[in-house]
Structure formats: structure tokens, C-alpha cells
Amino acid sequence: MRVSRFYLSTLKEAPAEAEVVSHQLMLRAGLVKRLTSGVYTWMPLGLRVLRKVEAIVREEMNASGAIELLMPAVQPAELWQESGRWEQYGPELLRLKDRHQRDFCFGPTHEEVVSDVVRREVKSYRQLPLNLYQIQAKFRDEIRPRFGVMRAREFIMKDAYSFHADKASLDETYREMYDCYSRIFTRLGLKFRAVAADTGAIGGTGSHEFHVLADSGEDAIAYCPASDYAANIELAEAVAPAAPRPAARAALERAHTPGVRTIADLCAFLKIPAQRTVKAVVVDGTDGRPVLLMVRGDHELNLVKTGKLEQVKKPVTFSSTEAIRALFGAEPGSLGPLGFKGKVIADRAVAAMADFIIGANQNDYHYTGANVGRDFPEPAVADIRNVVAGDASPDGKGVLEICRGIEVGHIFQLRTQYSSTMNLNFLDESGTSRVMEMGCYGIGVTRIVAAAIEQNHDERGIIFPRAMAPFELALVPIGMGKSAQVRETVERLYRDLTTAGIDVLLDDRDERPGVAFADMELIGIPQRVVVGERGLKNGSIEYQARGSLKAETIALQDAVKYVKSRICGD
RNA sequence: CAGGGUGUAGCGCAGCUUGGUAGCGCACGUGCCUUGGGCGCACGAGGUCGUGAGUUCGAAUCUCACCACCCUGACCA
Numbered sequence: 225m226r227v228s229r230f231y232l233s234t235l236k237e238a239p240a241e242a243e244v245v246s247h248q249l250m251l252r253a254g255l256v257k258r259l260t261s262g263v264y265t266w267m268p269l270g271l272r273v274l275r276k277v278e279a280i281v282r283e284e285m286n287a288s289g290a291i292e293l294l295m296p297a298v299q300p301a302e303l304w305q306e307s308g309r310w311e312q313y314g315p316e317l318l319r320l321k322d323r324h325q326r327d328f329c330f331g332p333t334h335e336e337v338v339s340d341v342v343r344r345e346v347k348s349y350r351q352l353p354l355n356l357y358q359i360q361a362k363f364r365d366e367i368r369p370r371f372g373v374m375r376a377r378e379f380i381m382k383d384a385y386s387f388h389a390d391k392a393s394l395d396e397t398y399r400e401m402y403d404c405y406s407r408i409f410t411r412l413g414l415k416f417r418a419v420a421a422d423t424g425a426i427g428g429t430g431s432h433e434f435h436v437l438a439d440s441g442e443d444a445i446a447y448c449p450a451s452d453y454a455a456n457i458e459l460a461e462a463v464a465p466a467a468p469r470p471a472a473r474a475a476l477e478r479a480h481t482p483g484v485r486t487i488a489d490l491c492a493f494l495k496i497p498a499q500r501t502v503k504a505v506v507v508d509g510t511d512g513r514p515v516l517l518m519v520r521g522d523h524e525l526n527l528v529k530t531g532k533l534e535q536v537k538k539p540v541t542f543s544s545t546e547a548i549r550a551l552f553g554a555e556p557g558s559l560g561p562l563g564f565k566g567k568v569i570a571d572r573a574v575a576a577m578a579d580f581i582i583g584a585n586q587n588d589y590h591y592t593g594a595n596v597g598r599d600f601p602e603p604a605v606a607d608i609r610n611v612v613a614g615d616a617s618p619d620g621k622g623v624l625e626i627c628r629g630i631e632v633g634h635i636f637q638l639r640t641q642y643s644s645t646m647n648l649n650f651l652d653e654s655g656t657s658r659v660m661e662m663g664c665y666g667i668g669v670t671r672i673v674a675a676a677i678e679q680n681h682d683e684r685g686i687i688f689p690r691a692m693a694p695f696e697l698a699l700v701p702i703g704m705g706k707s708a709q710v711r712e713t714v715e716r717l718y719r720d721l722t723t724a725g726i727d728v729l730l731d732d733r734d735e736r737p738g739v740a741f742a743d744m745e746l747i748g749i750p751q752r753v754v755v756g757e758r759g760l761k762n763g764s765i766e767y768q769a770r771g772s773l774k775a776e777t778i779a780l781q782d783a784v785k786y787v788k789s790r791i792c793g794d
Numbered sequence: 795c796a797g798g799g800u801g802u803a804g805c806g807c808a809g810c811u812u813g814g815u816a817g818c819g820c821a822c823g824u825g826c827c828u829u830g831g832g833c834g835c836a837c838g839a840g841g842u843c844g845u846g847a848g849u850u851c852g853a854a855u856c857u858c859a860c861c862a863c864c865c866u867g868a869c870c871a
Binding site for chain 2: 233235236237238239240241242243251252258260261315367368370485486487503504505506507517519521523524525526527530540542545548555556557558559560583610702703704705706707734735736737738739740741742743754756758759766
């Protein structure tokens with residue numbers, strides 16, 4: 225491809241709307257243009273990247289035995305009413321009416337449609353297992369779209385759905401999809417991690433997320449370097465401390481702590497570490513009465529875990545300041561279990577503490593030397609906090625580290641959640657009607673592009689992994705308009721490289737070198753060959769990899785061979 | 795949805811306090827010049843100042859309403 229016949233639209237300055245680096249670079253490089261909030265046009269350069277990602281996803285899905293189909297984006301309400309999600313899904317579901325005032329939605333996902341396809345088609349165990357997928361635009365009316373295509377409302381997703389006669393078959397396909405996803409992200413050249421995940425709203429049991437590792441990622445991942453344990457922090461178990469609770473030594477004393485409202489205030493005021501404090505959080509209970517949660521001062525409450533407690537109302541709701549004031553006679557910031565009559569749940573770490581500091585249920589007062597059992601009744605104990613770096617790994621093989629990631633894939637065992645409500649039945653070998661087992665497997669294709677940039681960039685722009693770069697090689701002539709030698713050499717090189725199967729972008733604009741270099745670096749082309757009169761005097765050209773700081777001088781006659789070896793090698 | 799912020803040329807911004815008919819940089823067009831890191835000079839094109847209503851002789855500027863976009867939203871115990 226020649227720049228003169230392509231469409232580059234690079235910007236020197238990033239539009240003000242872009243906050244995160246991948247969004248800024250995608251706009252500056254002209255990969256995408258925003259149409260409206262959370263809705264983007266994929267410009268020609270960006271589309272090349274997207275197509276390369278799609279191609280890899282498609283190849284690996286096909287290789288894993290999945291079969292591609294394409295379902296409609298617009299879906300009738302009847303199917304969603306049947307599954308119960310027309311009511312459940314809420315405002316994220318974009319609802320439409322046709323000219324007859326019939327209800328439709330723009331599909332945010334396709335369990336209903338694929339289930340309808342399969343129940344019409346599949347009658348026998350002989351037709352199972354079946355794994356169907358598509359690569360298609362979804363629309364989810366996010367509360368707050370952000371970060372460009374990373375959290376867009378309209379986005380491209382690869383979604384697959386598998387159907388099985390039994391759980392063993394589901395397990396097998398689930399494993400195949402796990403391996404398939406690992407191959408996809410490996411081929412894309414991304415640093416990623418598969419983590420055990422919460423099943424969230426979709427439900428079902430087994431679930432793994434695939435995260436591209438990046439410091440700016442929205443999700444925190446706990447992993448164990450000494451084993452293969454990895455889990456989303458929402459799920460990662462904080463195991464009980466190995467040491468039992470020490471005996472109480474200190475006496476309970478009321479301390480005047482004027483103006484202290486936060487754990488940080490408290491530590492500064494008493495000059496003690498946060499590990500010796502306990503914070504009390506009040507949430508609404510299932511029975512309508514508040515529940516007091518106790519978490520060590522330096523720990524964070526985990527809302528996903530908390531939401532699974534039977535005593536706690538779903539979704540987890542923090543009690544209002546008014547309710548707290550009425551019940552405790554103190555403001556949030558001075559609360560504690562002493563004298564509290566309602567339900568108390570302590571985190572496992574708190575249950576193993578002695579002589580700690582806690583709010584006294586009176587503004588500006590705390591207790592020091594507080595002890596469970598002695599000063600207030602033994603509370604219920606549960607895992608309700610986020611793990612932190614250094615916590616013991618739940619598999620008992622070392623300690624956890626925390627890193628951040630961007631979720632780009634998610635696989636679920638749905639089991640029979642949809643198949644039973646949607647009547648996905650088949651006849652088994654004995655002629656008995658049974659409900660199918662189901663799995664579903666998603667990849668955010670557009671999000672992968674943003675995540676890749678988030679993970680791979682520098683101050684000059686994007687550094688695309690080779691597999692997803694819009695072009696493999698930038699061919700930059702210097703002074704092409706002036707030097708016939710440069711012009712002829714670069715044209716011949718362009719022909720030879722293209723013939724050798726290399727995806728070349730020839731910058732034939734006859735711009736000044738700085739312009740060409742800056743553009744090719746910004747758009748992230750992983751390799752560059754420069755042809756100038758200076759080098760040609762010695763029969764040489766210049767090669768430089770995007771991520772590397774220095775250029776190499778290569779003999780002109782070896783150029784094609786060298787470039788090929790670099791592209792196929794390392 | 796709640797809180798905060800911003801809407802002026804394709805992009806980044808100034809002008810608004812104190813009302814008088816819009817400007818800068820980049821990008822774009824033409825010409826000259828230049829060719830190993832966003833070069834220089836000259837000329838030029840491009841704006842219903844988000845929309846509507848109001849105040850005023852006069853509104854980008856003041857008032858009101860609306861719209862769009864961006865940021866933050868358990869971590870507070």
C-alpha cells in the first residue's frame with residue numbers, strides 16, 4: 225500500500241476528550257473517530273488492525289471446532305421475555321419499536337437468539353456437542369461509556385455458545401475454549417493472564433476471564449508467582465491467618481480522638497499502624513436492619529464477597545448517614561461493635577486480632593485495647609475483604625501478588641440456566657428428553673485493540689505487536705522527489721518486498737523525513753526501512769524495529785532477505 | 795442517575811470578568827524554498843461562537859431553559 229493512495233489522518237495533538245493513553249493514541253493515529261458517546265467509526269487504518277485481530281480469532285475458533293454463523297443484531301422482545309431478561313436486563317438493553325409498535329432490542333449478547341436457533345434445529349444427542357460463534361457488533365447502553373473503544377456502547381464481540389448432552393462434554397469444550405483463548409492472545413503478541421472469575425450477572429458456575437496486563441487496567445488480579453493460581457480480586461479468597469488469635473493483653477480504654485474521621489486520621493493521631501485498627505462499615509441487611517461489618521484498617525471491603533452473605537441485602541447498600549446516626553448515636557468514622565445490638569460480621573483477619581482500636585460509637589472517641597469475646601460478643605466470621613499483596617495464596621503455595629488487567633475475554637459454564645427456561649431439549653440414546661448443558665465464550669475484539677495499545681506504546685506512539693499491526697513494514701524514502709536513484713531503488717524494493725509477501729506501507733508522499741518518521745512511529749508500524757541517497761552511496765539501506773533505539777545498516781541486495789528474517793524471526 | 799467541568803474553524807486553545815460584530819498555534823490551499831526527525835517565508839480559504847428564548851440600540855460576552863460531550867462516583871467508617 226502507498227500512503228498516497230491510502231487514508232492517513234494523524235494528529236499532533238490529542239482531542240481533549242481522550243483521557244487514557246490508548247484512546248489518545250487511537251485518535252491521534254486516526255484509527256477511530258467518535259460519532260457520539262461510546263460509538264466509533266473504524267477508519268481504514270484502524271479497520272486493518274481490527275481485521276487482523278478478527279482473522280486470528282476466527283482461525284483459532286475454527287481450529288477448535290467452533291462453527292461460525294451470523295445472527296441478527298436486532299432481536300424481537302418475545303425471546304427476551306421468554307428468558308426473563310426483558311425485565312431483568314435493565315437500561316443497558318437498548319429497546320426499539322418497529323412501525324407496528326412491536327418491541328425489539330439491539331442485541332447486547334445472543335444467548336436468546338442462539339438458543340432459539342438450536343432448539344429448532346437440534347433434536348438428538350447425535351447432533352451434540354455443537355459450538356456456534358459469530359463476530360458481530362453488540363450494543364450495550366453503558367451508564368458511562370469511557371476510554372474510547374475500551375468501554376464503548378457499540379463494540380465488536382466474538383461470542384460463542386456451546387451445547388452439550390452432559391456436563392462432561394461441556395467441561396471438554398470449556399477446556400478447549402480456554403486453550404483456544406490462550407493461543408489467540410499468545411498469537412496476538414499480548415502479555416495476558418487467565419484468571420478465575422466471578423460469574424456475575426450472567427450466572428452459571430465455572431468461569432475464567434482473560435486479562436491483558438496493563439498498569440492502567442480497570443481490574444485488579446491476584447496471582448501467585450509460585451503456582452498457577454490467578455483470580456480476579458473480586459473473587460480471590462483471603463485465607464484466615466495461620467496464627468490463632470493471641471490472648472488479650474491490653475485493657476479496654478476509651479481514647480479521646482477529636483476530629484478523627486478516617487483510619488488515616490486515627491493512625492496519625494495515635495501514631496500506630498493501620499494494621500492495629502479495625503474499621504466498621506454498616507450495610508443494609510436482608511431483614512431491613514443494618515449489619516455491621518468489621519474489616520482491618522488497612523484492608524478494603526470486597527463488595528462481591530459481601531453481596532454473597534445471606535445476612536446482607538442485594539445489591540449491597542451502605543446504610544444512610546441518618547440511619548447510622550439514629551442507631552449508633554455517632555457519625556460514620558466513629559463506629560464499632562461495642563454496645564451494638566444487631567448483626568456483626570467480622571473479616572477473618574479481624575477474627576484473629578487482639579488489642580485493636582475501634583470506634584466507640586461516640587463522635588471523637590475510639591477504644592484501644594479492644595478484644596473479641598471479652599469486650600463484645602464473638603461475631604460471625606467471613607471472608608469479606610480484598611486480598612492484598614503478600615497474603616497467602618489460597619492454594620497454599622506461596623504469597624499473592626497483585627497486578628492490573630483489562631478484561632478482553634470471558635468464558636462461562638452456563639450449565640442449564642438458559643436451556644431450561646428456553647426449552648433446549650434433546651433425546652438421549654435411550655430416547656429420553658433431556659435439557660442441554662450450555663457454555664458461552666466472549667472476546668471483546670475492539671477492546672483488544674485498545675488494550676494492546678495500552679500495553680504497548682511509548683512517547684512516540686503505538687508499538688503494535690506484529691500480528692495486529694496495520695502494516696508490517698514502513699518503507700520510507702528520503703528525498704524521493706529529487707533523487708531518481710532513491711525513487712527507483714525504493715520502487716524496486718517496494719515491489720520485491722510486496723512480492724515476498726510482506727505487508728508494506730510505502731510513504732511516497734515526498735514529505736520531509738521528520739514527518740514520515742513521526743507518522744510511521746505514531747501509527748505503530750513495527751519495522752521500518754529507510755532509503756536515502758546517503759546510504760545508497762555505499763549500497764546500503766537502514767532498518768529499524770519500532771521498539772528499538774538504534775537503526776541497523778543493511779546491504780541493499782540483502783534487504784528483502786533481512787526484512788523477511790526479522791519479520792518471521794524473533 | 796448524582797456530583798463536577800467543558801462547548802468559539804478539522805485538532806489544541808485565547809477572547810467572556812468590564813457587551814461594540816472573533817483571534818492564535820497546528821492542520822488545510824497556492825507559490826517559493828527545503829529534504830536524515832513534525833523546516834522556513836509569503837499569500838489564502840475556512841466559524842449559524844452547542845441550541846432556543848430573553849435583556850439591550852447592540853450579545854461569543856449578561857439572564858434563563860434545553861442539548862451535547864468529558865471527568866468522578868464502595869473503599870467512608
